[in-house]
Amino acid sequence: MNSLALLKSNKLSQTSSRIDILEVFLESDTGLTEKEIDERIDSKYDRATVYRTLKIFREKGIIHPIIAENEMTRYVLKKDPVEHIHFKCELCGNVFCLTEVNISGIKLPKGFIKKEANFLISGMCPGCN
Amino acid sequence: MNSLALLKSNKLSQTSSRIDILEVFLESDTGLTEKEIDERIDSKYDRATVYRTLKIFREKGIIHPIIAENEMTRYVLKKDPVEHIHFKCELCGNVFCLTEVNISGIKLPKGFIKKEANFLISGMCPGCN
DNA sequence: CATGTTTTTGCGACTTTGTTGCAAAAATAG
């Protein structure tokens, strides 16, 4: 996928910060924090700009967040819109989208209405194992 | 359950802050943030003390955390040691431990080793619905 | 229950994450 086209299809203006940050995501297979993005772009842009970019990418559904304990929010490219579990390796720090794990069997008790779900399992990944 | 006995069985010294904070948990059926605990004890203790108390309660397994997006960590009494889903109502803010929902069907792909899981579903609870 | 030892607390200073208003700069539309 190409960053310029991705911005265009989401009706976002093509500023160099958005292009660069999107390319960081396209080149990474790991969930990234603002800090890690900042490093990869060599602090070329202001922190506020990176945060604002993350926010708008999220609103457009280009990236999605991974919430873990005692950690800043990480973001990954949203490749698959299907709801899925995330796995975070405690050794290498990698975050995996486990789209192959079926979670459709989870049924809520009567009266509970689901809007969003956030499933995170942490442990050791195949690479570190 | 009585707070003094709970502290004793966990080999924690019986200080008034620990007793008071534990009683706040025993009287609440909702997940609580440090701030909310602070309000309920009328800021009787220093913020650092509350944080240190939460940390040690957690290490002892008396409480457990609920991690949600854009929110501070909430804690609830750990009534049931069985792994379960949490449900957070976006209207009333209540957090429910859905121990009746079976999540044993979730199997990780080969090579992934689970250590901890954090499942949070947000939406509307039966009371608000 | 007196006393010495250990643990916990309050205070303050600090770090980190994230947000916001505003003027300057860049992007876009015509």
Place this chain on the structure above:
DNA sequence: CTATTTTTGCAACAAAGTCGCAAAAACATG
């Protein structure tokens, strides 16, 4: 190219959480 709209950098701020240290409280022991 020019006018309009959007985005950026800067700086100041807020809120969550941590830490060292001296004072205070809890605990163990006789």
